[in-house]
Amino acid sequence: MTDDERLDPRPIADTIAAEIRRRVMSGEWEPGRQVPTTENLMRDFSTSNVTVQRALKKLKVEGLLVGRTGRGVFVRERAPxxxxxxxxxxxxxxxxxxxxxxxxxxxxxxxxxxxxxxxxxxxxxxxxxxxxxxxxxxxxxxxxxxxxxxxxxxxxxxxxxxxxxxxxxxxxxxxxxxxxxxxxxxxxxxxxxxxxxxxxxxxxxxxxxxxxxxxxxxxxxxxxxxxxxxxxxxxxxxxxxxxxxxxxxxxxxxx
Known part of the structure; x- marks a missing residue:
């Protein structure tokens, strides 16, 4: 976690969602790409499984990410x-x-x-x-x-x-x-x-x-x-x- 992230007053799940949203909207994470596993996201953002799941759920509701049973979570197929x-x-x-x-x-x-x-x-x-x-x-x-x-x-x-x-x-x-x-x-x-x-x-x-x-x-x-x-x-x-x-x-x- 960076110093800026420590200063961000929002709930951690919201800051994680904001960063993933940036990666999707910028094209850094291209359409159809598989999102890193929960374990990797927990490590990358130094947080818990529950917090990561909250962030992913928020982005699924927005339609930016799609969950596929037995396969994982993916970036939506349609680019911004x-x-x-x-x-x-x-x-x-x-x-x-x-x-x-x-x-x-x-x-x-x-x-x-x-x-x-x-x-x-x-x-x-x-x-x-x-x-x-x-x-x-x-x-x-x-x-x-x-x-x-x-x-x-x-x-x-x-x-x-x-x-x-x-x-x-x-x-x-x-x-x-x-x-x-x-x-x-x-x-x-x-x-x-x-x-x-x-x-x-x-x-x-x-x-x-x-x-x-x-x-x-x-x-x-x-x-x-x-x-x-x-x-x-x-x-x-x-x-x-x-x-x-x-x-x-x-x-x-x-x-």
Whole structure:
């Protein structure tokens, strides 16, 4: 046990789980790899069998590890999935599916969406600030759960300026063919760029239930502003994903 581990105030089982989680998420322990035996983990972490079992149970509940009767404990077969937000900026070609569906297909997954709600609301303060609304200003909110292979993968709340969205498919509960980027482009508001603010935090009760989280795991939150011509904000989105399954990927270039 290192000096840092001695200073960690969490229960020992939690610190062991955190270290194993790091090894899985970093790829140090590759998908399908057999986890060291309980005896080896007891020796490596200078702890008891009961403590090691508590740590392993926690990670099994999270879905990071899988127990196989008579064989041992293994890292899940599916590696942490990398999300590339730039993949969703460009609207699909006419007649093509929404990028969520086409990007999933590239990974041999089935992408779909479940609409939670579509209504005109007074947005949260940070959304009002971006959209230039006063305290009573409204926006059209579209809330959905993104599914991969019929399992919840993200919760998305998107707000659109009311004067832009009223009377359009954005204010309709039905799904939008090609997604909102395609519709906004048809309406004369092409996507010209976006700003993302990324944070990690614990899930709200709504997110915990909608994402069917396995326990007290962190989530990734992306607060995104999409701009059209003249840097006009046309969409503000809060996107939340399970932090033990997904990673974010960005590619920056310089001239």
């Amino acid at each position: 999935q990398v999300i590339a937000p730039a993949s969703f900026i460009t609207p699909p070609a006419p007649g093509e599916p929404y990028s969520w569906i086409s990007e999933a297909a590239k990974r041999s997954q089935k992408g779909s969406n479940r609409i939670i709600a579509v209504r005109e609301v007074i947005p949260p303060p940070r959304v009002r600030e971006v959209l230039g609304l006063d305290d009573s200003g409204t926006a059209v909110l579209r809330s959905r759960v993104g599914l991969l292979n019929d399992k919840p993968a993200e919760v998305v709340h998107s707000w659109y300026p009311a004067e832009l969205a009223r009377g359009t498919r954005l204010a309709d509960r039905r799904k939008i063919p090609g997604g909102s980027p395609a519709l906004l482009e048809e309406m004369g508001y092409p996507t010209r760029g976006q700003d993302d603010i990324i944070a990690t935090r614990m899930a709200t009760t709504e997110e915990y239930l909608l994402l069917e989280l396995p326990g007290d795991v962190p989530v990734l939150e992306v607060f995104r502003v999409v701009y059209s011509d003249d840097r006009r904000p046309i969409e503000v989105t809060e996107l939340v994903k399970p932090g033990h399954i997904y990673k974010m990927s960005y590619s920056l270039t310089t001239d």
